[in-house]
Amino acid sequence: MCGIIACVGPRRTVDRLVTGLENLEYRGYDSAGVAIQNGSGVEVHKRSGRVGELKEEVPLGKQADVGIGHTRWSTHGPPTDENAHPHTPSDENVAVVHNGIIENYSELRDELEAKGHEFTSDTDTEVIPHLVDERLEETGDPEVAFRETVRELEGSYAIAAIMDGHDGLFAARQGSPLVVGLDDDAHYLASDVPAFLDYTDDVMYLEDGDVVVIEEDDLSLTDLSGTPVAREVQTVDWDPSETGKGVYDHYMLKEINHQPTALSNTIQGRADPESETVQLEDFPPETFEDVRDVHFVACGTSYHAAMFGAKMLRDGGISANAYRASEYGLQTDTIDDETLVVAVTQSGETADTLSAMRQAADKGASVVTVTNVVGSTAAREADESLFIRAGPEIGVAATKTFSSQVVSLALLSQRVLGDATTGEQRDDLADFLASLQQLPEHIEQVLDFSAAKRLAQHYSNHNAYFFIGRGVANAVAMEGALKFKEITYEHAEGFAAGELKHGPLALVTDRTPVFAVFTGDEDHDRKTLNNAKEAQTRGAPIVSVAPADHPSLEFADEHLQVPSSSPEWVGLLANVQLQLLSYYAAETLSRPIDKPRNLAKSVTVE
Incomplete structure (x- = not known):
């Protein structure tokens, strides 16, 4: 969850941070922010909402040599301006972005508050910049202050920090991903490669316990004790246009x-x-x-x-x-x-x-x-x-x-x-x-001739949506229901077809379409067909997801057709039809399809 982007090197760091946040927004979109260090202090811009709203406040084109950014999926604290990252101590000499969960943050916060530190957010992350500030005052050394801070943290984290007066970036990971991007004129740091794929495809994946210090002309990688470690530089085989x-x-x-x-x-x-x-x-x-x-x-x-x-x-x-x-x-x-x-x-x-x-x-x-x-x-x-x-x-x-x-x-x-x-x-x-x-060609046929858009619009105002199947069709039914509820916000459930009569049938009405998946496995299909008929006798409209010559077409109200193939591949083709159904249903309902509420792409916390 959440997305980190950092950049060291080019003068147009702010623009590259914002581009990185836009590329990472699938990891979280409750709030977003950036912090830059341009020789005259640490400057922070952040707010609740999506990156597009943050862009209205960020000084695009402003010159800066180092910066960090973050797009948030909320865990500790609601999505407010105060809880958005980056976080700073009171004098704003340090800025930190963080993914993960600091399990001992309550104890650390109590200790820091007893020393006079004032907190302004509900997040666990805010203890990190306050700790860095405390250790910086004690040691006067930014790198030592960062390492000592990380040693005090318990839990999972990916952390990136910048400090006033230091033209570089400090980062560490433990249980949450971080990857370095290497280019001729800049270094990048991110939660995921798409963040900087517009600029470089040469990457180095950090491992748990790694600490990296990135400056304009230098990158040092060590473990927490300061012992140098080596990580392979790899070239990612992804085309930037794919993102x-x-x-x-x-x-x-x-x-x-x-x-x-x-x-x-x-x-x-x-x-x-x-x-x-x-x-x-x-x-x-x-x-x-x-x-x-x-x-x-x-x-x-x-x-x-x-x-x-x-x-x-x-x-x-x-x-x-x-x-x-x-x-x-x-x-x-x-x-x-x-x-x-x-x-x-x-x-x-x-x-x-x-x-x-x-x-x-x-x-x-x-x-x-x-x-x-x-x-x-x-x-x-x-x-x-x-x-x-x-x-x-x-x-x-x-x-x-x-x-x-x-x-x-x-x-x-x-x-x-x-x-x-x-x-x-x-x-x-x-x-x-x-x-x-033949499967790629068969999927092309589904994409070219699907009736999913028409059916999505036809059933868009119904009360609930059931998906049933047996064998691999059970997995397809469950996946179809998951997609539908994820992006439409409508009530959808997937069942092993035989379980419909053991409780869920009580919910079936004429406002409950049942999507029955048939793969060509005769034994499984015969039983699913009987279960679908049971629902139909209670008034439910039945949509058969099956090849053109399937027996279910004799009684089904509607049909989503797939090519004939091995039962496993028919199941996968049926899944494509259900993906399209979910997409067009969400489009009809004007849902934010790529960014469904409360969800993010990678779930990196337990």
């Missing part, structure tokens, strides 16, 4: 439409129908030979993708389950060296998923992460990583990353089944991989 909306009104619509390209990248070089092989670059033969159980851990949309992966492994004879990462330690204690834990996280920084990974590693499990971000914490901490290659996703509601996660997990499941002594790859693997290669 813009282009011709689309919203990032979400752009990312829905980008799915054929994203999936082509995900699939490339990994699936060969002719030889019936799955080739994953970082997993040599027999990597998964000793796997007995597979635990998928994930949150939100990634959890629904994990449900796909778990089902495909169970179908091949391996014990596999998907766990919500926040509940992982409470739901299973059967973790050992024959357990494979697959952590699914788009950002690679999801706090609950990282915690589950660490629990599993401590008990001897092998840990693989499926993520979109090279250099992320999950990628660095896992034994191996499978990158989904979806490219940057800016819209808060995940779309193309879900599709790429599902395909990556499908390929991973077949590799595990091919290696493990207790599992078998599917009998129709050649057809399965051939239909996978």
Whole structure:
């Protein structure tokens, strides 16, 4: 949550800070602010609201050599001007931005107030600049003051600070991401690469315990004690144009439409129908030979993708389950060296998923992460990583990353089944991989001919929206409902189809459309069809999400058509239809589609 941007070097630092904040707004948009150090003190501009409102107050074009900025997703304290970052002590000689949670802030605040420090916000962050100010007065050395402050903090943090009289930047991380961007005439620091991708694609990912001091012509990286450390400089393979909306009104619509390209990248070089092989670059033969159980851990949309992966492994004879990462330690204690834990996280920084990974590693499990971000914490901490290659996703509601996660997990499941002594790859693997290669083209067909916009407008004033399915269609139903509620703010629920009659049916009326997902799995579809008819007899309009020749069309009130394919890929095509449904419903209701209230892209606090 929240976004940090900092810049050292060019005279137009203010403009670059604001551009960085606009690029990071998917991480939080409750309030925003910048602070610059231009040789005549620390100057702060901040306010509640979005970056566009902050731009009205920031002196764009003003010369400054160093600055920090922040866009906030509220945790401690409501979204007010006072709680916006950067924070300063009373004399404003220090400015600090911070992501994470300082767990001992109450004790630190009490100590500082006893020494005469006055606080003006409700945030935990405000203790940091006051501590720096206190240590600066004691030591007279900005770097020593910063290090001593960081040593006193407990919890998770990514911190960037500037100080009056010092033409540089101080930063540290512990449990919250920070990445350095390197350019010929400037250095950048941010929570995420898109913040500075307009200026450089050479990056260095900081790790927990790192402290970086950045000056115009120098960068020093050490641990907290001052011992030098080295981090690899990498080139990010993302096109800066991918972080813009282009011709689309919203990032979400752009990312829905980008799915054929994203999936082509995900699939490339990994699936060969002719030889019936799955080739994953970082997993040599027999990597998964000793796997007995597979635990998928994930949150939100990634959890629904994990449900796909778990089902495909169970179908091949391996014990596999998907766990919500926040509940992982409470739901299973059967973790050992024959357990494979697959952590699914788009950002690679999801706090609950990282915690589950660490629990599993401590008990001897092998840990693989499926993520979109090279250099992320999950990628660095896992034994191996499978990158989904979806490219940057800016819209808060995940779309193309879900599709790429599902395909990556499908390929991973077949590799595990091919290696493990207790599992078998599917009998129709050649057809399965051939239909996978057709998936980008099939998604293009959905995008070109979808009736989702018409149906979204038709059902826009209804009371609630139910989504049902079985098997992989259950995961699609849950994901469809999540997307709908995220961006429309309407009541939407996803159910295993058989559960509809065990309570939710009491809520069904003629104002409750039911979207029934059918994948072509005859046994699952027959039962879902019966459940949909039960709802229809209570007055509910039924929308079938299914191929053109499906039996459900004989009774459904409406139809969202998808091409015929393997059941897993039909499920994924149905998901694209439900993404479009959610998008157009939110558009009809004039919702802020890319920035839904109370939500942010990366959840980096537990």
